[in-house]
Each structure stands twice: as structure tokens, then as C-alpha cells.
Amino acid sequence: MLLKTEALTKNFGGLTALNKVDFEIQESEIVAIIGPNGAGKSTFFNLISGYYPACSGTISFLGKDMTRTPTHEFACRGIGRTFQTTNLFTDSTVLDNLIIGYRSKTKMGMLDAIFNTSRARRDEGASREKATEVLEFIGLTEVKGQPVGNISQEAAKRLAIGLALVTEPRLLLLDEPAAGVNHGETNELAKLIKKIQQTGTTVCLIEHKVQMVMNLAHRIMVLNYGSKIAEGTPKEISNNERVIEAYLGGTAHA
């Protein structure tokens, strides 16, 4: 088992954004989290990526407790993520974004930089190599020299995924990777996600596009008002009474 949460809970003031969620992610599967707006999906990601500390409950990754681990350690241990609103280093180019993404895997320090030691040169070479490799993988080699402000929305989405990939995650969390892109581009992104899983990275995604989720996911968890209301295969979920009710009842969303 890759990741396991037990009774994971997050309150914002009086609001319980996530309520005692137990969940497990197995190695090399694609799991999806769905639910109406405000259900707590992003909050769940923010907790299991160490972005927010949990209020109660536990997170363990590869059998180790991560509940009190600082944010940057999550990436080092193998959890990579994207944000719902695409988050990139806006002041640099596509390639430079990926180069810095590899920083946690390199060891060079201040003295290496000042004396341009062999370690510094090795690390810079490795970062460039890794960045180029990921660039190829996400299909953005053509625009590598562009400032990220100049690339299309869909390219930015790919780059955000690539940025998470350069950290060489065991588990990749994608928060609405296909939001705001057209149908054809959505299919391309789905292909990319499939490709990522085939290289051995476990993927967990949040997505509102039902078609995409049904095609990609092996397993789905449904959240509503911060609680897990269902979990199962796409088929099971599409026939689940409570899920149908949640979508048709409260804040309807497709």
C-alpha cells in the first residue's frame, strides 16, 4: 500500500472541510476523487501533500507516518502534486521551470556554487538532462525556451504536471488537470495521465469531467460535505444511490 489516511480531518474555523476520511491508495493504480463543488477534494489533496497540517487523523506513506512532516519533505519522500489553479514559476521559461523542479534531487550547496565544483557541474547537468527528458515526455520540447506566460492554457497544464514529474514522485496528485481545456485537449491529457501510470507512477486525480474519470480510473472515491460517501470501481460508483443523490440533490455539477 502506498498511501493510507485514517480519520483525516480538517476544519477551517467552524467549517469542517474534511471529515474523518479513511482512504487507501495502492501502488500503480489510477484513483479518482469526485464530488460536488466544495466537497473537500482539494482540501484532501492539500493534506496528503503536506500543504496544510491536518487537524486530526493520520497520513502514512510507504508505511511511514507523515502527519507531522514539513511540506517540502512530502516531495522528497515521493508525493508530487499539481494545484487546481495552475501554479508555475511565472518569471521563467518552460525549461527553467523544470530545472528548478529537480532541485530537491540535487545536493550541491553554496560552496559548490561559489567554487563551481564537479558536484555543482554534475548537478546542473543532471537537472538539465532530467528537465529535457520530462519536456519530451509531456510533449513541450517545442516551447522550451518560451516564458510560461506565453504558452497556451493546455501547455501550462502539461507543464504543471511535468513540474510534479521532475521530482520523480511515487504518487502523483492531479487537481482537475483538465479543467478549462477543450474536448480534444482533454483526451490528450488523459493519454498523458495513462502514460504516466504506465511508467510506474501511481496517479490520484480530482476531476469533474465524468467521462474522463470513468475511462481512466480503476477506483473512485466520492466526497460530499467533507465526508466520504462512496468508494468503488467506476461501474459501482455510477450505480450508487448516494452518489446520484449527492449530485442531483445539493450543489449539482457534472
Add this chain to the structure above:
Amino acid sequence: MLDGMKKSNAKLIAYGGFLAVAIAFPFISPNRYYLTVVTLGFIYAIAVYGLNLIVGYLGQLSLAQAGFFGLGAYVSGLLSLKLHLSFWISLPMAAVVTTLVALLVGLISFRTRGHYFVIFTLCIGVIINLVIEKWDDLTGGVRGLIGIPRPTSIGPIDFISLESQYYLVLFFLSLTIFVMSQIASSLVGRTFKSIRNSEELAATLGINVMRNKLLAFGIAAFFTGIAGALFAGYIRFIGPDISNPHLTFEFLLFLLIGGQATIAGPLVGTLIATGLTESLQFMQEYRMVVFGALLIIIVKFFPGGLVGAAMKLKTKIEKRMNKANKSVNAPSKGENHAAKNRGFN
């Protein structure tokens, strides 16, 4: 690859040119007064390089820098005045003490962000200033330290003449510029810039934000401490004023004029601003009216300062020249490729 080589050649030429002019300056300077002004400008520039690392590259507006400058000056001044230590011991001691204090300050202040960080570091600057001013027994209070010995001579080389002091300061300035440019062009510099751009994203990618902030803060303080020690050895009379937050704002002004997050910016800005200060002496306090206007113009129209503006101009010209070259050559496969890339814009 070729591009990289071109770039590093251009860099070498720029450094070589600067060094050649700087070494020749005492011989071509029409009078000694200019030499004293430039020497002082170089000392300030070293401190501004420190500020550049924090404000320009790391993106954290620290207002404690004059405090660190004063600390370096007093540590070095006291050690050589009261304990009769050699300048070559008191200077590194000043750098080390300043760095340690900065690390301690950083450990607390980097728990805050944004405006809170700015205000917190301003308070630290004020506190250092007050300690220096009020700790009469040690620092001489408002009377300051008088008669600080000159930098100790090294074998046959002494630092009595103005020229020799100028070269001493030039040596440390070159060292500072070298170290800063090495950092800026390395992964370490990229890491600082990534924190400036988005702390959250940097942390998400596994970068230890706190550690990197402390690292930058420490290095900056190290050089600011050296600048302070050089100041003490050069002016040989120091008062609590040199740790006053006013000076921080002056450093900031120099940095903004020259161009933050550039390697030439701190030097260019400091020399131009100190030069202006000197030539506007006759206006006394009203000088700041000129500086105020200058600052507004720069912040509004050249956010990258003078150096940033020059670099922009250079890339513009290069682009135009490339275009001209291309329309001369018959379109090739590479040309198509480039056109496609442009189409992506």
C-alpha cells in the same frame, strides 16, 4: 552550447573591462577627491550586493541591513581599537559575528511573511542601532569610536596611501562580485529566485524554503559585515549613525537605481547615486527631492533599474539583428522551426 560559450565570453569581457578600468582609475582620476568618493562607493556597493541577494534574488525585503553594516563596522573597529587585533583578524571576525547574528535574526524573522517580515526586520535594524548608541561603555555611545587603526600592512604592502586603500577595497568588491555571480548563475541562485516567485510552489517541489532563506540571509550579512569592517578601517571614525535604518533605505535606493537581481546593478546604482549625492552637495537636504523623483521614474518605467533597462534594450537589438540576418538567408528548415515557435506566442 555555442550560445553558452558566447555568453560566458561576454561575461569575461565585461569583468575584464570593469577590472581594467577600476585598476587604472587612480592613475586617470583627475583628483584625489574622486578617488575617496569611489572608494566609499565601492564599500557601500559590497553591502548593496548583500541586499541584492535578499531583496533581488530571494524577494524578501529586509530592512535590517544597515544594522548589519554597523555591526560589522563596530565589531571590527572595537577589536582593532581595544584589543589591538590585526585588521586581518578583525575583518573576518566582523563577517562571522554579523553572519551569526543574522542567522539568529533570520531564524525568527522568516517565521513571518510579507509586510510582517519587512516590519520585523526594520525593528531589528532599529534595535541594533539603539544598542550601539546606548551601550556607552563598549561603543562610546553617540561619541562613537575614534582613531580606529588602518588596515594592518601585509609584509611590504601597507595601506597608508589612498591608492592602496582603494585597491584593498577593490579587491573585496571583486571578490563579492565573483561570489555573487557564481551564486546567481548556479542552481542555488535559481532556488532563491524560485522562492521569490512562489514559496508555496518551491516547497511543494521539495525545496526547504526556510533553509534557503537562511542561507541567503547569512551570505548577505557576511558581505555586509565585511563592508562594515572596510568602512571602519577606511574612515577610521564611526558613530552609531552608520547602523541607522536611514542607511538601509539608501542602500535600497542604490539597488533600485542600478537594478535588482542583476549582477552589475548594485555597483552601477551605488556609483551613480553616490556620484549624484556628491555633485548635489550644494542642495543639502533638498537632494532627496532629486532622488525621490529619480526613484519614482525608475520604479515606474524601469522596474529592472538601469541595468535591467540596458539588458532589455540589448535583447531587443539582438532580436532585430537576428530577424535582419534571417531575411537575408534563404529560409531553411531551422527557420521554419523558429517561425513555428514564434507562432506559438
